[in-house]
Amino acid sequence: MEALLAFTRPPLDWHALAPELTLLAVGTILTLVDIIWDEKSKQVMPTLAGVGLLAGLVPILTLALDGTDRAMFGGAYMVDDFALVMKALFLIVGYIIVLMSVDYIRDGDYYENEYYTLMLTSLLGMLMMASSRDLISVFVALELLSIPAYMMAAWRKGGRRSNEAGLKYYLMGVFASAIMLYGMSLIYGLTGSTSFSSIASAMALNDGVTAMSILGVLFVLIGFAFKVSAVPFHNWAPDTYEGAPTPVTAFLAVASKAAGMVALIQLVFVAFDNHEVIQPFFWLIAALTMTVGNLIALRQTNIVRLLAYSGIAQGGFMLVPFAVAGQASERALQAIVIYLIIYAFMNLGAFSVVLAVSRKTRSGELESFGGLFQYAPGLAVAMTIFLAALAGIPPAGGWFAKFGLFRALLDAGGAWAATLGVVVAINTVIAFAYYARVLGQMWFQPIHEGDERPIKLTSALGSALVIALVATMAFGILPGLVGHFGEVAVLSTLGR
């Protein structure tokens, strides 16, 4: 038997790991509280989870002030500015979703304690995803964030649709994981390494394009395309979004999608540099996702389904910069990060309004928004702002996201980028059509079932709404705010 090498203990940077450790500790405490007090602890669970998420923001702030990039395990786990921006986004989104969930879960009498434990677990996976620079870490992070989400989608146990939602999401999710894992094994076989930087240098040595490298890269990208519900890998999304509890839908449409995008960013901008394969792939997927998502959204009569398809289309917009990742890498990366941040708040806001309205009307149909302005003017104005943001109309935040997109395309230049720009423009117009339909319902239609009782906003849901509203408006009026995060993320990822 050959002599075994001496083992050196890996250095652990506790400060860098503090956000993850905080979430882990809070999750453990939640489970322990649940074990000890069982049902009696129901009341404190959302508070504990919310406080835990905010506590996680503290070390992120101190790390950001410190400013040094911290690499661990030979670069497999990286805490740089990109990771910090994304982690902060995940924690804030998680906090808003906890606020959105409180009353929904309590009124529905669903399992409460476990719901928050699973959500924290999923968020832990997302934090891990933001720092992972290695195939194995990325895969474990993806499973850690997905598996709790599969079960949360089926949380309304009594409802057929929720069961369908969970099962569909689960089956498509594991199928995508399997494809991705196969791609990862091909890439590992090709480059002999799981770390992104080594993969990049090994691929550059083999001058990138062999049948196997194409296959490996495509399989991995397709796996994540499922995750961000890009067409043609989107068919789970509408049913899952409609059937899942609405806060979970918001979680999937925002947090889960953002996590998929984070992984795609690291893969495309750091690990794979064979852009002659990646760019056409993303060109096609982005164009398809925008167009199909928007065209189907036009025909929806259920507001959650409409937001689901709108979310698919928005995902398509986010995929656009990947198609010019080679020529205009800085602008492209910046555009994606900015889009992600703004999208998170405007979409969460729209879902909050839907939650508030459906608490009263008990309906998910578009007609239930009829005459909203007459009996709940505040909500109607808020929804108008969120929809304007989603459509890209200033001064609400969305315009800056779209602006970043066009700037990246212009920077890249060339016929392909220009055609994609035209597709984006057409889709922006189509999207405006169905957002306007919701607006029309709220402002000009008669009141739904003549029920004029005002909507009582609970304090939790109200706070969620206010946070989303303030952020959406702030990003629209002071785009430098979010632009700064984009630049910081670019600097740390591309090292320029």
Place this chain on the structure above:
Amino acid sequence: MVAQNIAFGIISGIVVFSALRMVTTRNIVHSALFLVAVLAGLSGQYVLLAAEFVATTQVLVYIGAVMVLFLFGIMLTKAPIGKSMEMTGTQWPIAAGVALMLGAVILYSLIDQFGSDRLTEGGKIYRTADVGDEVFSTYIIPFEAISVLLLAALIGAIVLARKD
């Protein structure tokens, strides 16, 4: 090396045959058992490649644990044991076509990449201890994350499986 090659050939034959029977058999329990044969065969291949840890894991986790879940799943869903004609969907020719195409693409890329490589004797053998070194250094975070993942899976499964 010759003995290994022969063993590789025999095991490959068994695996391919079992895999085909797994998707064509009309009895769902037989299907599960053919899957066991496939997984066991793969475990044998890992042994031939001197990957002891992977082989053990394959037996422990897949043949042991995952198959238990499979059989439980079959028993829970009340699928009749015995032949059933609905086992093969109406779209099977499309599925077979896609599978064949995918197989061809993968096969081509594998041969294209590694077709001319020769295994040399006396290469580095990765023992369980080497795997341990990696787990306890480079991959310590994914390792700990897996325990959280398993806990979440258990809690979720219990919630979804409870009657009330």
Place this chain on the structure above:
Amino acid sequence: MAGGMLTIARILRPQRPTRQKLIAYESGVDPVGGEWAQSQIRYYVFAVLFVLFDVEAVFIFPWATRLEVYGLFGLVEMAIFIFILVLGLFYAWRKGVLRWV
């Protein structure tokens, strides 16, 4: 050898199946009901628990092979790992799904 002997025995032995002979043997009692009974969902939790600790065992192997080398660091890491999994066991016990009824 074994296979050959079984084959020979199969060819040589007399086969006269009757109805009585084909009934499943259940310790001398005639079987009741169909051959198929749906199992209960609560047993599923036991299967999941088994998978959980099976995976745990897989990770204990590489640790055990180099126990001394990893020293205290390895012990602490493994303790955290097992602690989190044991939480799951306690959870299952507290929620009363471990009762074998």
